[in-house]
Amino acid sequence: MSRALRPALPAVLLVLGAGSLFAQSVYTPGQLKPHQQVAHDIYKELIEIKSGVTTGNVTTAAMAMAKRFKDAGIPEADIFVGGARPEKFNVVARIRGRNSGRKPLILLAHLDVVEAIKSDWSDDLDPFVFTERDGYYYGRGTADDKAMASIFVANAFRLKQEGYVPDRDIIIALTTDEESGAFNGVAWLLENHPELVDGDLVINEGGGGTLRNGKPLFNSVQATEKITTNLTLRVTNRGGKGVINLKVTAKNGPVVNVRRVADEDEIMLVTAKGQMIRLPVKDVRIIGRATQGVRLIDLHKGDKVAALGRVDENGNGNGAGEK
Numbered sequence: 001m002s003r004a005l006r007p008a009l010p011a012v013l014l015v016l017g018a019g020s021l022f023a024q025s026v027y028t029p030g031q032l033k034p035h036q037q038v039a040h041d042i043y044k045e046l047i048e049i050k051s052g053v054t055t056g057n058v059t060t061a062a063m064a065m066a067k068r069f070k071d072a073g074i075p076e077a078d079i080f081v082g083g084a085r086p087e088k089f090n091v092v093a094r095i096r097g098r099n100s101g102r103k104p105l106i107l108l109a110h111l112d113v114v115e116a117i118k119s120d121w122s123d124d125l126d127p128f129v130f131t132e133r134d135g136y137y138y139g140r141g142t143a144d145d146k147a148m149a150s151i152f153v154a155n156a157f158r159l160k161q162e163g164y165v166p167d168r169d170i171i172i173a174l175t176t177d178e179e180s181g182a183f184n185g186v187a188w189l190l191e192n193h194p195e196l197v198d199g200d201l202v203i204n205e206g207g208g209g210t211l212r213n214g215k216p217l218f219n220s221v222q223a224t225e226k227i228t229t230n231l232t233l234r235v236t237n238r239g240g241k242g243v244i245n246l247k248v249t250a251k252n253g254p255v256v257n258v259r260r261v262a263d264e265d266e267i268m269l270v271t272a273k274g275q276m277i278r279l280p281v282k283d284v285r286i287i288g289r290a291t292q293g294v295r296l297i298d299l300h301k302g303d304k305v306a307a308l309g310r311v312d313e314n315g316n317g318n319g320a321g322e323k
């Protein structure tokens with residue numbers, strides 16, 4: 001699992017019709033209903049395609065699913081296959097709905113998987129051989145995220161078969177590179193083919209259903225996810241004197257306040273005599289090491305900066321009074 005669209009999207013694993021954990025009769029090994037068999041076959045096909053994020057080929061999986069969409073009855077004009085790199089294609093299929101004016105529902109899953117090395121696995125299991133044993137499925141991607149992708153594709157079959165016309169388009173986007181940051185997947189689609197993935201609501205991985213003794217136990221919903229923060233820190237020797245970032249002199253005076261800000265923030269400076277100035281952070285030049293700083297305000301004689309605050313989006317000062 002990973003990011004790009006994540007912070008803005010509800011991440012929910014939706015278990016739809018085919019293979020549903022909540023269907024009237026729960027799945028019985030060896031006794032699959034026709035639509036469950038379709039889901040099972042797609043699942044097996046996907047697991048056995050080596051789509052490891054660095055050594056695999058996701059395009060093979062994207063092409064295989066494009067064929068499935070075509071077999072399901074989706075016109076070729078509504079199936080897109082493409083991507084930034086020959087081995088990292090995405091597939092996007094659209095099931096046309098009634099023209100109700102509502103924007104599409106997007107079902108998003110990824111086709112790439114975390115790398116898997118046979119020697120890391122039990123002797124009798126191969127990460128790229130779909131294995132069913134003791135009520136569990138084994139294989140790389142059985143949980144993340146090829147089950148979801150298979151369920152989406154299987155549902156395309158069932159929706160078309162039953163002649164179901166939704167009140168909005170349903171877009172199924174099966175993407176590449178999710179495990180490495182989504183650059184060739186969701187981000188690439190948004191940048192190069194925004195019309196293919198323009199919807200109102202996206203359902204993504206993150207939640208899931210659980211059975212206990214064959215009975216539905218719970219269905220979890222994930223609303224958000226952690227994201228990565230990268231920091232670059234300079235190393236100093238033990239017993240060193242640290243790092244000088246600002247030269248304090250008679251000209252610039254003592255430090256009044258230290259705040260962490262982002263480019264999109266605004267800051268407000270307040271002087272002892274009540275002068276105020278508000279300005280966007282992006283207008284403040286970034287200084288190198290150990291300078292005397294940047295001039296942001298012209299002070300009247302005898303006045304001095306008393307406080308610095310970050311302005312939030314409602315225009316309220318944040319911490320303006322802190323020293």
Ligand SMILES: [Zn+2]
Pocket residue numbers: 001002110144145178205
């Ligand atoms: Zn995932």
